[in-house]
Amino acid sequence: MEAMHPDVDRVLFSKEDIADMVKRMGAQISKDYEGKDLVLIAVLRGAVVFMGDLMRAIDCPLAIDFMAVSSYGDGAKSSGIVRIVKDLDIDIKGRDVLIVEDILDSGLTLKYLMKNLSSRHPASLEVATFLWKDVEGRTTAIDPKYVGTHCPDEFVVGYGLDFAERYRNLPYVGVLKPEVYA
Ligand SMILES: O=P(O)(O)OC[C@H]1O[C@H](OP(=O)(O)OP(=O)(O)O)[C@H](O)[C@@H]1O
Ligand code: HPA
Numbered sequence: 435m436e437a438m439h440p441d442v443d444r445v446l447f448s449k450e451d452i453a454d455m456v457k458r459m460g461a462q463i464s465k466d467y468e469g470k471d472l473v474l475i476a477v478l479r480g481a482v483v484f485m486g487d488l489m490r491a492i493d494c495p496l497a498i499d500f501m502a503v504s505s506y507g508d509g510a511k512s513s514g515i516v517r518i519v520k521d522l523d524i525d526i527k528g529r530d531v532l533i534v535e536d537i538l539d540s541g542l543t544l545k546y547l548m549k550n551l552s553s554r555h556p557a558s559l560e561v562a563t564f565l566w567k568d569v570e571g572r573t574t575a576i577d578p579k580y581v582g583t584h585c586p587d588e589f590v591v592g593y594g595l596d597f598a599e600r601y602r603n604l605p606y607v608g609v610l611k612p613e614v615y616a
């Protein structure tokens with residue numbers, strides 16, 4: 435296993451764990467979308483790392499596009515307000531859209547995106563999230579079709595996920611040491 439960043443308390447998912455999960459998700463998506471008009475939409479910025487790996491694990495024709503929404507800013511808690519910072523460049527009407535996310539936490543980001551994108555009349559709309567955080571009492575009901583793995587209700591970093599814009603480049607997913615927040 436790779437050396438751990440000094441700010442990281444423990445590693446939850448190693449580079450190898452991640453590669454296995456992405457491969458499995460890519461194989462399932464390839465099967466499900468065979469012969470369809472697939473568009474992957476990654477949510478900037480956290481999902482770019484997962485997007486880069488997942489798209490290469492999918493063995494069928496596809497297009498990609500990006501949307502930026504933000505609710506966390508520099509903090510470790512959602513502001514509760516989701517806003518579009520960058521919209522899609524392509525028209526998704528009549529296409530088979532798969533939203534690619536790094537993490538489903540409060541669910542506010544995906545709830546907003548599902549509503550926003552479904553109003554553009556895609557042929558289908560599903561979610562692939564790398565992490566699904568086990569949050570007790572989550573009030574937003576989102577049911578992602580493709581999930582890499584569940585993770586505990588702690589603030590995680592790495593593999594695209596940041597704290598104050600840092601740690602996105604860690605090749606694993608880990609939990610930060612409490613003193614890093616202070
Ligand atoms: O389920 P939620 O509670 O809405 O949290 C999930 C979202 O929050 C993070 O994005 P953030 O707004 O921090 O932007 P970033 O991707 O640029 O880090 C993460 O990348 C997801 O998009
Ligand atoms: O646990 C998290 N880590 C990083 N970014 C996040 N955005 C929502 N939850 C998280």
Ligand SMILES: [Mg+2]
Nearest residue numbers: 480506507596
């Ligand atoms: Mg963030």
